[in-house]
Amino acid sequence: MTAVLEVRELSVRYRPRGRVVHAVDSLSYSVGAGRTVAIIGESGSGKTASSRAIMGLLPRSAQVSGSAVLNGIELIGLGARELRRHRGHDVAMIFQDPARSLNPTMRVGPQIAEAIRAHRPISRAAARERAIELFRLVRLSAPEQRYSEYPHQFSGGMRQRVMIAMALSCSPRLLIADEATTALDVTTQAQIMRLLTGLQAQLGMAILMISHDLGLAASFADDVVVMYAGRAVERAPARELFGNVRMPYTSALLGAVPRLDRAAHTPLPVIGGRPPVLSAPPGSAPSAGCPFAARCPRADDRCERERPELAEDEAGHAYACWHPLAGSSHEISGEA
Amino acid sequence: MTEPLLAVRDLVQEFTVRGQGGVRGGVLQAVSGVGLDIWPGETLSVVGETGSGKSTLARSIMQAPPPKSGEVTFRGVTLGTLRGAALRDARRSIQMIFQDPYTSLDPLWPVARIVAEPLIAAGVSDRGERRRRVGELLEQVGLDLGAHGRRRARELSGGQCQRVAIARALAASPALIIADEAVSSLDVLVQAQVLNLLEGLRTSLGLSYLFIAHDLALVKQVSDRVAVMYLGRLCEVGPADEVYARPRHPYTVELLDAVPRIEQGERPARDAAADALADAAAEAPSPVHPPSGCRFRTRCPRAQARCAQETPLLAPGQGAASGHLVACHFPIAAGPEPERGHPTARAPGPERGRAAEPAAGPERGRAPATNTAATKTIASDSK
Numbered sequence: 103m104t105a106v107l108e109v110r111e112l113s114v115r116y117r118p119r120g121r122v123v124h125a126v127d128s129l130s131y132s133v134g135a136g137r138t139v140a141i142i143g144e145s146g147s148g149k150t151a152s153s154r155a156i157m158g159l160l161p162r163s164a165q166v167s168g169s170a171v172l173n174g175i176e177l178i179g180l181g182a183r184e185l186r187r188h189r190g191h192d193v194a195m196i197f198q199d200p201a202r203s204l205n206p207t208m209r210v211g212p213q214i215a216e217a218i219r220a221h222r223p224i225s226r227a228a229a230r231e232r233a234i235e236l237f238r239l240v241r242l243s244a245p246e247q248r249y250s251e252y253p254h255q256f257s258g259g260m261r262q263r264v265m266i267a268m269a270l271s272c273s274p275r276l277l278i279a280d281e282a283t284t285a286l287d288v289t290t291q292a293q294i295m296r297l298l299t300g301l302q303a304q305l306g307m308a309i310l311m312i313s314h315d316l317g318l319a320a321s322f323a324d325d326v327v328v329m330y331a332g333r334a335v336e337r338a339p340a341r342e343l344f345g346n347v348r349m350p351y352t353s354a355l356l357g358a359v360p361r362l363d364r365a366a367h368t369p370l371p372v373i374g375g376r377p378p379v380l381s382a383p384p385g386s387a388p389s390a391g392c393p394f395a396a397r398c399p400r401a402d403d404r405c406e407r408e409r410p411e412l413a414e415d416e417a418g419h420a421y422a423c424w425h426p427l428a429g430s431s432h433e434i435s436g437e438a
Numbered sequence: 439m440t441e442p443l444l445a446v447r448d449l450v451q452e453f454t455v456r457g458q459g460g461v462r463g464g465v466l467q468a469v470s471g472v473g474l475d476i477w478p479g480e481t482l483s484v485v486g487e488t489g490s491g492k493s494t495l496a497r498s499i500m501q502a503p504p505p506k507s508g509e510v511t512f513r514g515v516t517l518g519t520l521r522g523a524a525l526r527d528a529r530r531s532i533q534m535i536f537q538d539p540y541t542s543l544d545p546l547w548p549v550a551r552i553v554a555e556p557l558i559a560a561g562v563s564d565r566g567e568r569r570r571r572v573g574e575l576l577e578q579v580g581l582d583l584g585a586h587g588r589r590r591a592r593e594l595s596g597g598q599c600q601r602v603a604i605a606r607a608l609a610a611s612p613a614l615i616i617a618d619e620a621v622s623s624l625d626v627l628v629q630a631q632v633l634n635l636l637e638g639l640r641t642s643l644g645l646s647y648l649f650i651a652h653d654l655a656l657v658k659q660v661s662d663r664v665a666v667m668y669l670g671r672l673c674e675v676g677p678a679d680e681v682y683a684r685p686r687h688p689y690t691v692e693l694l695d696a697v698p699r700i701e702q703g704e705r706p707a708r709d710a711a712a713d714a715l716a717d718a719a720a721e722a723p724s725p726v727h728p729p730s731g732c733r734f735r736t737r738c739p740r741a742q743a744r745c746a747q748e749t750p751l752l753a754p755g756q757g758a759a760s761g762h763l764v765a766c767h768f769p770i771a772a773g774p775e776p777e778r779g780h781p782t783a784r785a786p787g788p789e790r791g792r793a794a795e796p797a798a799g800p801e802r803g804r805a806p807a808t809n810t811a812a813t814k815t816i817a818s819d820s821k
Contacts, residue, residue: 241716242717292696316700317698317699320699359626366659366660
């Protein structure tokens, strides 16, 4: 199976005020047709910067290197005009806050029709038809009526359905969902995720899911990439990853997830500290050791000195760790 | 202890909304007759989705603004009868922590001043004494006066900001802390740290909490009791263990099912997932025009004709544990613990029947144990 998106050694660097920030450092993964890949990480781990680099949505000051091949076309280094041709057509994106992604002064339907007409030479009437058809696809009730309503008349979940409809308007091969359900209620989140998985099965598109929610990744992704301090630290098929956690960071994240089976008034296992500062003086290499070493309960001298590279084992499970966990399910490391 | 710390009776809060741009105006019934107690040292969590009125409930308890009707009694004093300085004094014992740590702290004030202000209000006039107390309070939340005292909110991380907000709340020596989605926007590792901090403070200071959240999983670790709220009314109240293990209201079941799980084999089948619900079936109706009778009936898989006519009241169900109340005409039977987290529990069924078929329950494809229980209740009820 050929991948819809193949990302190799993708790096994003900023240079604010004479320093260098390695926001994303040599990230590699691929997304096959009809598959879902989740990129998981905390704020500042580089998960969003990596997806925006693919879309060409980073500010000019960002230096992007490496490769991202979508449908056989290299996206990194493309000019604005070529990129615009791919955005929407081959790859579309939905964001966290649907209220801010819609124009509040414009009726919802025409916003979608406009997006369609920007990519396809069709008449207004045909675009309207297509928009209503898309509303039906994302299960908006009374689509004809909804067409001429304003965003403020929609709930958060309905607005996200509109954003999905807009993203699907040109049948993209790849849909990037950047924290698309984070701002929604759990019940609405479940509905939107069911809708997305259903549409994926129907349309055969690939989904790249950017999230901080491990539960969501476990429920809806085929493959998971865990990012920490700009680097992929663990990557595996979802079932393998969650059943067989190797990287202590992933284990710490898993331990902190709110769970329904946790007894009341028992302390959650947490690790101290914060992610490392990613900025460094120019010219200096990104820090020598493992970026997680300072917070890791298993770290030793070697972790401080040498950086473990992401290496794959026989089960297709890749992790960057000198002292991986034995692989028992849900082992929780870290002091309480 | 014979008297609850906080007693809320028949609290009603309504707002008049103006019709605008296709949205019909009217009276928004944010909270409709809610009653609850919080005992000293207890944590009660109110859980519900956006628009369920849970935040309005918290603000009405604080008398900000005072509720339209109903009574809020704190330590035996009815807050609605207090005015001016007396109300401010009483309010000092109930402190709030909000969701967004950045916007709930003054961006121009250094941390030490933010934490010192409640002390000034409480009449601690000696500067040295205030500084000593600020140092103590910051230490209690895991911050350091020397390292953090002169920083401003933007120089702190989200978790540190939330710690400052907690220190500020503690400065007033409260008995009750209302945490309105206080950890919802934090990263998972920081969230766990803040939850642990709140738990530690509860035991060391003997605090009571009212936790407000939209996610049942988030409050599982801190709750003694849980109240589930939908469109301004309580659906279910009970000891946390009971509500999580044996939910009786269909809405509670929906909330529990919506929690993404990490256990293996939970991924829903693609073809089953294709059957996503339409927005009208999936979302709450407007609180300006709530459904008659049971407000959940438009989304309920078990709804029948009676649900549209009669408003179900909170009552102990048959065989339920003490203190476990449910407001439902056709509650899920209090049987043995159904096997939650079963793969089929996530799979959505066909379009839900609306207030018609009593047999709608089994069709939805819920976990088998719940199904049989559901059918039994309905059968015995229709006799």
